[in-house]
Amino acid sequence: MAHSLKLRTIPLALWLTTMAVATARAPPDPILTLAARLKIDEGEDGSSKCWDSLLQLQSCTGEVVLFFLNGETYLGPSCCSAIRTIESQCWPSMLGSLGFTTEEGGILRGYCDATASTPPHRVAANVDVIDYRDLDP
Numbered sequence: 001m002a003h004s005l006k007l008r009t010i011p012l013a014l015w016l017t018t019m020a021v022a023t024a025r026a027p028p029d030p031i032l033t034l035a036a037r038l039k040i041d042e043g044e045d046g047s048s049k050c051w052d053s054l055l056q057l058q059s060c061t062g063e064v065v066l067f068f069l070n071g072e073t074y075l076g077p078s079c080c081s082a083i084r085t086i087e088s089q090c091w092p093s094m095l096g097s098l099g100f101t102t103e104e105g106g107i108l109r110g111y112c113d114a115t116a117s118t119p120p121h122r123v124a125a126n127v128d129v130i131d132y133r134d135l136d137p
Contacts, residue, residue, distance in 0.1 A: 054082070
């Protein structure tokens with residue numbers, strides 16, 4: 001009989017302990033938005049700029065892949081801006097965690113730094129404007 005009582009008491013005690021722990025845990029704060037939890041609100045030490053740059057880098061992934069696979073030597077200014085921001089102000093090792101080698105990250109930084117210091121080329125075009133209303137039909 002004593003053995004049977006112990007077999008019932010131990011599971012009951014475990015169940016009561018589990019329930020006490022489960023109810024003692026505070027529920028998550030429903031006031032915090034996803035943006036607040038990810039710390040992408042403005043004024044969070046520039047983290048908004050970092051997340052914006054990461055999203056921009058995601059949108060120019062095609063350019064970066066073509067840059068390495070096809071030797072296409074063009075990355076848009078917004079793509080380079082995202083690379084520079086992420087590498088210098090946010091997460092210096094981010095490109096490595098995205099699958100780029102240290103050498104590839106260096107190539108991207110070098111390309112973007114070189115294009116940032118090069119002024120845009122101005123092409124002068126001679127264009128004659130023809131007013132078709134003056135032509136005889």
